[in-house]
Amino acid sequence: MSRIGAKFDELRSRGEKALITFVTAGDPTLEATRDLVLEMEKRGADIIELGIPYSDPVAEGPVIMRANSRALKNKIRIKDIMGLVSDIRKTSEIPLVYLLYFNCILRYGPERFFSDCKSGGVDGIIVPDLPYEECDEIYGIAKDYGIDLIMLVAPTSRERIEKIAGKAGGFLYCVSSLGVTGVREKFSTDFKSFFECINRYSAVPKALGFGISTPAQAEELGKYCDGIIVGSAIVKRVEEGLAAGDFQARVGGLVAGLKSALEKVR
C-alpha cells in the first residue's frame, strides 16, 4: 500500500479526516517550497500536493495561475522538482502528490517520469486535464511503478462516477463545484446527494476540493467525506507574505486553523 492509503487508514482508525494542502513548487523558490512542506506537516497537514508550474493551466483560477507564473519566471524545471522531493524525503515521510498537466508528463517521457517519481518518493499524481477517456495512456505505467493515479469526479459527472471510481488510486478527488480553482464564498452543490452517489460506487477514500478556504468551510464540508483539500487559500497566503517574507508563518497559521476545525468533525 502507498503512503496515501496508509495515511487514510491511520486517520480512519482514529476517526479523523485528512487535511490535504497544496503549494505550487518553486513559488517563490524551491527552498521556500521545501520549508513550506515541512511547516505544513508540522502544523497538521496529512497529505501535501505539489503543483508543477505550467504555462497553460486550464483548471486553475487566477491565484494559482499567478503562482505558476512566479515559479516559471524562476525557470523551475521538473527535474529540479524531482530533486526537491528527494530532499524532502530525507526528513519526512508525509505522502506527497504531484498536481500537473498531462503535457508535462508527455514531454518529460512517461517512463522516465514515473521512474523518477518512484525513486524520488512521490506517492501519487493528479492530472486535471486527463479524464477517464484518456487515462489509459498512463494508467498501466503508473500502476507498474506503484504511483497512485488520483482521479477526479465533479458534480456534473453523474453516471460517469462509477467507471471513474473504478480506476481511482489513492483517493478520489471530488470537485466541489464547476469552474476553476479558487476561493468561493458559498457552494451551490447538493453535497449530500453528490456523496451518496459517489459512496455507492467507490470504496477508496474521498477528498473534497476546489474553493475551500476557511476553517468554517472545512468543518462544514468535512462531514461529507474523508478529507478536505485546500489550495488557492494557501497559495494566496504565500503571495501575501512575499513582500514581508513571512509567508511561512501565514501558511502555518492557516493550516493549523484548518486542522483544528477538521478535528471537530468526527
Added chain:
Amino acid sequence: MTEYRKGRYGRFGGQYVPETLMNALIELERSYYAARDDNEFLREYDFFLKEYAGRPSLLYYARKMTEELGGAKIYLKREDLNHTGSHKINNVLGQALLAKKMGKRRVIAETGAGQHGVATATAAALFNMECEIFMGSEDMERQSLNVFRMRLLGADVREVSSGTGTLKDATSEAFKEWAARVGDTYLVVGSVVGPHPYPEIVRDFQSVIGSEVRAQVLEKERRLPDCLIACVGGGSNAMGLFYPFIGCSGVEMVGVEAGGEGLNARHAASITKGSVGVMHGMKSFFLQDEDGQIDPVYSISAGLDYPGIGPQHAFLFESGRARYEPVTDAEAVEAFKYLTKTEGIIPALESAHAVAYALKLAPALPRDKILVVNLSGRGDKDVYSVARYMGVNVNE
C-alpha cells in the same frame, strides 16, 4: 480521413479536458450528430449561409496575377466577400444554430484577430443571444477596430491579460468560463482545435468552402485543381478547403504557417518547428520546450499567432497527405501589397500568407496547372498593422 476511434485522427485529437467538461462534450457530440442528420436543421443552416452570409462565395480567376507570374493558373476563393469579412461566419452560423437547438441562451468565444469574435457577436445579435468574447490584451490593441465592432454588435469583450495576452490565453479562458457555466452557455470554438467534437464540428461547417470550390472549378475548368493553398493558424479555413479533396490523390494540399520574423527568431510555425504535445484538449503539434511549457509565439497576423494546430492537420502532415510551409511577416506583407495593387483585392494578413506562398509556387509550375488560393478574409482590419510595419504614420 481514417478515424481509428471517435475524435482521433491517427494519434492526434482526443479529449484532454477537466472532468467538469466531459459531460458537456458528450452532450455536445450527441446534439451535433443529431443535428447533422436532421434535414430541418440543415435546411435552416443552408438558408442562413445563402441569404445572410452571401454564399456561395466567388471563385475568381486572378488573370493579371497569373499572367504576371507566368506560371500556373491562379484562382482565388473569395471568403473575404462573406458577411463579416471572413470564412469564420460559416462555422459560427452552424454552431449558433446548434446552440439554439440545444436551448442555450448565451454564447461565448475566443478570438485572435477578432474575425471569429465579430462573427460570433453577429450571430448572437441575429439570434438574440447573450454574447461574451475572450480576447488577449495584445490582440485587443492590434485589432482595436474589431473590438469596437463586437461591442457595437452587443457583445461583452473580456480582456485576457494572463500569459502572453494572445489567442492561446483567450482560448484557455473561454474554456474555463464554459466549465463554470456549462448549464446555460455554449462555447463557439472558432477553429479546428480543442477537444472532440470541436475539430469535427468546425471542419464540417467549414467544408462548404471546399465543396463549392470543387463544383466551381469543375464548371470552369472541367477538371479538379492541382494544388490547394491556405494559411493555417488553428487551421479552419484550410481544413474547410482541403476536406472535400482529401480522397482526390491528384490534388496537392499546402498549409501555410506563420514564419514570423524567421524560423530562427520569433514565429508561430507549429508543424515546421513544433513537437507532439497536448493543449486545449487536443493532442497535436505545439511549439514548446522540453518540459512541455508552451512557447510564446509571434506573427504579424493575430489570427495565426497560435502555438499549435488542429489535430486533423497534424494527421494530414504525418500521413504525408498535406504539406506545411512557413512564410515570414515580410513575405506576407509583400503579398498583401502585391494582391492589393495587382488585383485590387486587399487580403487579410492571415490570407496574405497563402498568397505569398502562391507567389513562390506559381512561377515554378507550367501554365496548364491550376492553383486555388483560399482568400480567407479581407484586409481592412489589417491596414493599420501594415502601415505600422511599413513605418507609415496614419491617423489612428
